[in-house]
Amino acid sequence: MLRRWMPPILFLAVGLAAAARRAGEGSPGAAVVLLLLFLPAAALLSPLVFPRSLSAAEALRRSQADGRPIVYWRPGCRYCLRLRTRLGRHAYRMHWVDIWRDPEGAAAVRAATGGDETVPTVVVAGTPHVNPDPRWVRAQLP
Structure with a gap:
């Protein structure tokens, strides 16, 4: 904590x-x-400044139900902050997982990035994207 x-x-x-x-x-x-x-x-x-974080399991469950992307992030990450600020109010239409609070989330990021905890990692329709452009992420929102 x-x-x-x-x-x-x-x-x-x-x-x-x-x-x-x-x-x-x-x-x-x-x-x-x-x-x-x-x-x-x-x-x-x-x-x-980030939306309320969920556990990785809860974010995955919700994403499968509503089709919204999952964002794996950590506090203090300037790229995560850049994504958050550029998404503006649209950030609340995604599921956010703090990898420092959730070991499952950290493991999911390591699996997606080849062993690194590179964030933000955005999962859209089951496909991970490491540090994507915020405009692209906004276009992926349902």
Whole structure:
């Protein structure tokens, strides 16, 4: 569980340290600016910006029932964040599996990528696609 939160926690800690240093140097305005930059960035790195994750088994069951793609992702992955932000509201029309929370999901990604945990891996109609173009993914939505 903590592993998922390490990137945003570390980013926030660096931001707080930099802001504290600026405040200690007598620049409270610069400290506030640093906090205003680091807080949203830490939020973007967190799991909070992604749709609620399912287990790999539940995502597969739902995908077979409704034909929606499955996205295997992990927090802190800039390519996952890129896919998520470019999909916009369409992201909620897919089933998301956090491979750091679900060992079955991580195993599915390793099987699809030849042993690596390369994400995002999007499974459309049973066929995995590693780091696909977000426009292509959007076109695959039912």
